[in-house]
Amino acid sequence: MDSSSHGPGARGYxxxxxxxRSRLGTTAVQGLVTAVLAAFCLGCASKFLDKYTSRIGxxxxxxxxxxxxxxxxxxxxxxxxKVADWLQQGGRVYSSPSTSVMxxxxxxxVLMNTGGNVGSTPSVYLFLTFGPDHRLADARLQYx
Numbered sequence: 001m002d003s004s005s006h007g008p009g010a011r012g013y014x015x016x017x018x019x020x021r022s023r024l025g026t027t028a029v030q031g032l033v034t035a036v037l038a039a040f041c042l043g044c045a046s047k048f049l050d051k052y053t054s055r056i057g058x059x060x061x062x063x064x065x066x067x068x069x070x071x072x073x074x075x076x077x078x079x080x081x082k083v084a085d086w087l088q089q090g091g092r093v094y095s096s097p098s099t100s101v102m103x104x105x106x107x108x109x110v111l112m113n114t115g116g117n118v119g120s121t122p123s124v125y126l127f128l129t130f131g132p133d134h135r136l137a138d139a140r141l142q143y144x
Contacts, residue, residue, distance in 0.1 A: 048088060052128065052139035059136040064128060072125065080132035085142060089124040 052059065061082055065071075071084035095118045122143040129138040 048126070049139060049141055052126065052136065056136050056139065061130045061134040064130075064136070068126070077129075081137065082130045082134070083127070084130075085125040085127045087123060088126050088141075091123040092121045094119055094121075 061084075064084070068086045072087050074082060074084040076082055125142040125144060127140050127142045128136060131137040
C-alpha cells in the first residue's frame with residue numbers, strides 16, 4: 001500500500017475545507033485604516049498649521065508659550081533666534097484581527113488560527129522658528 005492512500009486528502013477522505021479566511025479583509029482593512037487616519041491627521045493638522053503660518057512676522061515667542069505651553073524641545077540659534085517644537089498629536093497604534101478556521105477529518109475536526117496586524121501613525125509636532133527679534137519666521141509640521 002503506498003502512502004498516497006492514507007490521511008486527509010487521500011482517496012475516500014474529504015479534503016480540508018477553509019470555512020473562513022479573512023486575509024483579504026485584513027489587508028483591505030489595514031490599508032483603509034491607514035488611509036483614513038492619514039487623511040484625518042492631515043486635515044486637522046493643516047488647519048492648525050494655517051493658524052500659525054498666517055501669523056508669521058507677528059507672533060512672538062512669548063505669545064507662543066502662552067498659547068501652546070512649554071515646548072517639547074527648544075534650541076537657541078546662532079543669530080539669536082529660537083527653534084521650538086510642540087507635540088500636537090501623539091502617534092496612534094491600531095490593529096486589525098485575522099482569523100482562519102479549517103474544518104477537516106482529523107480528531108477534533110476544527111483548527112482555528114487567530115492573529116492580527118499592528119500598525120502605527122507618527123506623532124505630529126508643530127515646529128516654529130523665531131528670528132532674532134523673537135517673532136515667528138517659519139511654521140511647519142514634523143512627523144516623527
